[in-house]
Amino acid sequence: xxxxxxxxxxxxxxxxxxxxxxxxxxxxxxxxxxxxxxxxxxxxxxxxxxxxxxxxxxxxxxxxxxxxxxxxxxxxxxxxxxxxxxxxxxxxxxxxxxxxxxxxxxxxxxxxxxxxxxxxxxxxxxxxxxxxxxxxxxxxxxxxxxxxxxxxxxxxxxxxxxxxxxxxxxxxxxxxxxxxxxxxxxxxxxxxxxxxxxxxxxxxxxxxxxxxxxxxxxxxxxxxxxxxxxxxxxxxxxxxxxxxxxxxxxxxxxxx
Numbered sequence: 001x002x003x004x005x006x007x008x009x010x011x012x013x014x015x016x017x018x019x020x021x022x023x024x025x026x027x028x029x030x031x032x033x034x035x036x037x038x039x040x041x042x043x044x045x046x047x048x049x050x051x052x053x054x055x056x057x058x059x060x061x062x063x064x065x066x067x068x069x070x071x072x073x074x075x076x077x078x079x080x081x082x083x084x085x086x087x088x089x090x091x092x093x094x095x096x097x098x099x100x101x102x103x104x105x106x107x108x109x110x111x112x113x114x115x116x117x118x119x120x121x122x123x124x125x126x127x128x129x130x131x132x133x134x135x136x137x138x139x140x141x142x143x144x145x146x147x148x149x150x151x152x153x154x155x156x157x158x159x160x161x162x163x164x165x166x167x168x169x170x171x172x173x174x175x176x177x178x179x180x181x182x183x184x185x186x187x188x189x190x191x192x193x194x195x196x197x198x199x200x201x202x203x204x205x206x207x208x209x210x211x212x213x214x215x216x217x218x219x220x221x222x223x224x225x226x227x228x229x230x231x232x233x234x235x236x237x238x239x240x241x242x243x244x245x246x247x248x249x250x251x252x253x254x255x256x
Contacts, residue, residue: 002032031095035106041080045071053097065093069123085116092123102133141240155247173237180205182230190221
């Protein structure tokens with residue numbers, strides 16, 4: 001889709017153009033941030049953006065891109081002196097130099113700390129607000145769930161689920177779970193005796209809520225005189241739960 005490899009089969013069309021016949025037109029309208037992105041260490045942020053912008057006949061002014069990725073105070077700093085999160089912002093800016101309609105972001109937040117990751121999220125949200133189409137590859141299921149309008153889950157090179165995050169979770173998720181933290185043995189016995197599905201995990205009880213009546217029923221069971229616990233939390237299914245259910249892999253294994 002990025003015009004870097006020859007297709008093996010089927011039909012591929014990008015922005016109305018056939019991937020084999022229309023690469024010249026496609027490349028003018030797409031932007032790419034590869035996973036192993038790097039820029040010129042001893043050029044400043046502005047100089048890097050200007051360099052890559054010069055590869056296109058027309059594009060976006062460097063200062064506008066610097067403002068878009070919120071690097072105004074770093075415009076004259078060498079790329080090598082930036083943190084990982086700031087380098088990724090530069091990468092997003094470079095991917096936008098030709099004002100693309102479609103932007104590919106390949107693992108843009110891998111290796112970033114939580115703060116830097118969320119800063120990149122805001123940049124992606126801003127791209128969406130500008131009516132840019134973003135194709136995001138990620139192993140962070142929370143990231144996919146928060147940012148995506150549509151999600152495709154892949155396993156061994158094949159799509160195994162596709163739809164909005166909500167649709168996928170509703171179709172493949174395990175429903176809601178009540179987490180009873182710090183529950184004593186009497187709590188576990190009361191829930192188990194009532195026939196409710198539960199799992200003991202590190203001193204907590206994970207109780208499956210099968211229907212709307214399950215929660216009131218559980219609350220009643222936890223009101224017993226011998227029952228003690230610290231707190232009760234409701235946990236809904238997530239994309240990460242779905243990924244694990246469909247692939248049988250932990251995310252760390254999937255990244256290998």
